[in-house]
Amino acid sequence: MDQTTSTAPAPLAADRLSPSLALTELECRSRFLLGQDAGVTELAQASSDQSPLGHIFMSAPPYLDTIAMFKAAIRQLPEGSRWHKLWDWCYAENLDDPRRPLCLRLKAGSGDRFCSDITALLQAKLEDKDTDQALKDLVACQPQEKRLAGYLATLLARVAAGEDFAHPVLFNLLVNHQDPAQVPIVHNRDLSDVGLFGEITFETQEGTVSANQHLLRPGDLHSANGGYLLLSAAELLENPELWTRLKESLFAQSIHWTQYRGQVPGNPLFMPDPMPLDVKLVLFGDRQDHLELLTQDRDLSQLFPYFVEWSPFVPVAQASDLAGHLLRQCQKASLKAPTTEALACLLRHGCRLSEDQERIALAHHRFNELLTRAHFFAKGKNIEVADIQQAISARENAQALARQLSRDSMARGQILIETQGRRIGQVNGLTVLDMGSVEFGEPSRITATVHYGDGDIIDIERKAELAGNIHAKGVMILTAFLASRFAQEGPMHLSASLVFEQSYHEVDGDSASAGELLCLLSALAELPVRQGIAITGAVDQFGNVQAIGGVNAKIEGFFEVCKARGLDGEQGVILPLANLSQLNLSDEVIAAVADGRFHLWSVEHVDQAVALMMDATAGEPDRHGNYPDDSVYGRIHARLAALVELEEPIMTLSRRFWGWLGFGKH
Incomplete structure (x- = not known):
């Protein structure tokens, strides 16, 4: 074993407790996409993909302004690389069957003028030749689509014949782009059938339910047609039926209208034409959402080949x-x-x-x-x-009420936390309480008791169903560490119980496993632990101390408790060496460390923490595998050996006793 892993490390200097930022001359310029080169490149490729299956999954952590970043990235793309096919869309009365309105596409930005001009012409009742020429002029401004030209030709003939129509206004402009150069980016906030696919509203006249093209209400799919529709992946996961219908629309490249559910069976159905769909669907969420969608639907990888990941x-x-x-x-x-x-x-x-x-x-x-x-x-x-x-x-x-109530409970002694003195089998671990929009650190008293047994570690939190799977794994790992140290040649005859005292909520994570291991070693060796030092860190089966999360909140939580009771210059926190690059502590903690009123130590191995907490070396085995008698591991081995010496007379006496009762052969 390396000598450095068994000796106590020196306290950390104050200059290592926060980042060093040197700002040079500042240029006041918007850089919203700073550091997002990879995401912008992927989005540029996705935007230039004109295939119907080139949709996008966008991944980012919750605190990132994902929607704003997407819009900024789309705006900065070169004009030629942008994917968009914009049209204005209107529904016109079907001159042969008013129950089947026709979907017509118009030049982007011209729909409003086109529909109003045609309506004005029809209402003005001009001479046939004047109406004919005016309509031809309007058609000339539109894409030469056979369906539109054919419809207007029929309309001219019906107007000339003086025919009346089912509705005085023939056209309903459903989607109109005021600025044809602006690609529509629609962020869906109503993930429902109506919110996505629109609805058919109906009117009742003299007890008769009827509908016409003017009672169609667009959904976000209609509004985003030719552009981008942004949907929350997490919300979509909660609506599998909606996802199925949306997927069908993407594959079919059309938007079908939902039928009116309140229609009396046998009545003629109002069935508008489906609208052709050409949209880029953008699902946004995190990697877990992406994994769940892939698990639930194998079509996702086919529909969403582009993965845009914004750096946090x-x-x-x-x-x-x-x-x-x-x-x-x-x-x-x-x-x-x-x-x-x-x-x-x-x-x-x-x-x-x-x-x-x-x-x-x-x-x-x-x-x-x-x-x-x-x-x-x-x-x-x-x-x-x-x-x-x-x-x-x-x-x-x-949002500090919960934190203050916790501190008050410790100050009044309602929650027992010791920050001075020494105790056998008792260690101050560090936890982070997540209250939703705020989190804070606080110490938690971990205790262990030892009794004669077969080497089992009883995790009371697990037994009480207050521990998560990761915590249970941490206890199993430290159990394996103890077995590798003290039960290689025979069973341990000491068992222990381990608990977070006065903890009434679920405990999870392995960041307390280093503290739990020290607590067990203290109880096994019958050596007291310094209560003025708290510890955080996860351990592996070899005793290496691994990085944990929330290190700053944990340190500051213990510091506040110690400060409230009076800093004595002996208090501090042990943390994993791997967490040094994460330190960003408050000015008050840094000042206390600089003045020597509070200390921080970083460790690589649990043996270093043992040396700090128990004022005794953990111990290094000689070539025969024996530990020094005055070391922590040496004391534990001596205690276990004494139990083995006592066990044989006890077992002999037990066999004789049962033999006297006639059970010797059993």
């Missing part, structure tokens, strides 16, 4: 570019301009959101919110660092 962060090397973008956003929103130092403070908060010192989360909504709050707090001409810090605190404090 940018490297700190691009901090100046992102700062310039935020400066531009302040100008657009008429907010006070933040100073360079204020922007650096805001971007450090972005590093905290990404839990990485080298990456800044692209949390545009959060940045805009904090800048708006800082504008409110700013007293001078500019937004200063103090204003950004106050904005961050205001946001956190607005």
Whole structure:
């Protein structure tokens, strides 16, 4: 074993506890798609694909403004690479059967004028030759479509014959593009039959139910025809019947109208023509949504060959570019301009959101919110660092009731947490409570008791059905570690029970497994553990300490509890070495570390944590596999050996006793 893994590490220096951001000269320019080159390239390929099966799945984390990024990417595509076939769509009365309105396509942007001109001509009752010429002039402005030309020719003949029509206005313009150069991008917010496919409304006159082309109401598929329709993958997963109908429309490339369900059987059906469909469907969600859709429907890979994945962060090397973008956003929103130092403070908060010192989360909504709050707090001409810090605190404090109640319970002794002294079989683990829109860290008391047995570890959380699968896996792994250390040549004669004290909600994750292992080692070796040091980290079967999530919230949660009781210079947190690049702690914690009032240690192996928590080396075996008597592992081996020596007389006496009772042969 490497000597470095069995000795206590030195405390971390304060300069390693937060990212270092140096903003150079800022260029106030919108860079909404910063760091999204891969996603933009994939979207450009998808947009140029004119096949009916070239649809898109767009993946991004929830905090990313996915819709805005998609629109920005489409706007910046070269004109020649954009996929779009725009038409205006209208429904006209079928001159032979009014129950079957005809779907006609018109030049994009001309539909409103075309329909109003034809209506005016028909209502003006001009001379036949004048009407004939006027209609021909209107047709000449439209694509030379046989169906439209044939319809208008029939219309001319009926007008000349003085025939009346079922409805005084023959045309209903269903889709009209005011700006033909603007590709429609429709974000569906009503995922239903009506919201997607439109509806046929009916009217009642003198007890008779009837319909005409003017009672058709378009859905988002009609509005997005020739452009892009954006749908939530998560919502679509909850509507399998709707997905089936939508898929049929994509394959058939047409939109069929839903029949009126309230019609009396036997009545003539009102059946408008289906509208030809030429749309790019864009499903947005995360990778889990994509996986679930693939699992439920094998057609998804055929329909959605393009996968656009937006990066949730940018490297700190691009901090100046992102700062310039935020400066531009302040100008657009008429907010006070933040100073360079204020922007650096805001971007450090972005590093905290990404839990990485080298990456800044692209949390545009959060940045805009904090800048708006800082504008409110700013007293001078500019937004200063103090204003950004106050904005961050205001946001956190607005939802801090649950955190404050937890802290009060610990202060009153209703939740028992010790931050001084030493205890056998008791360790302060660290957890993160997720309250939906806010999360915070707090210590959790882990205890272990040891008794004679066959080496089993009883996980009380699991027995009480309060532990998730990942937590159960963590307990199994640390059980395997103990077996590899102390039960290679025979069974352990000590069993233990493990529990999170005063925990009444479900516990999951393996980030407490390092603390649980230390707790068990303390109980097995009968050595006390320092209560002023909390620990977080996951362990593998070899005792290596692995990275965990929420490291900043966990450290700050324990720091607040210690601060409320008085920092004594001996308190701190042990964290995995792999989490060092994720540290982005509050200024208060950094100041306490710099002053020596609070400490942080990073460890690679559980033996290093043992040396810190128990003031004794874990122990390294000699060439015969024996551990030093004064080491933690040596004490445990000695205790187990003593039990083996006691076991033989006890078993001999037991056999004699049962023999005296006549059960010797059994």
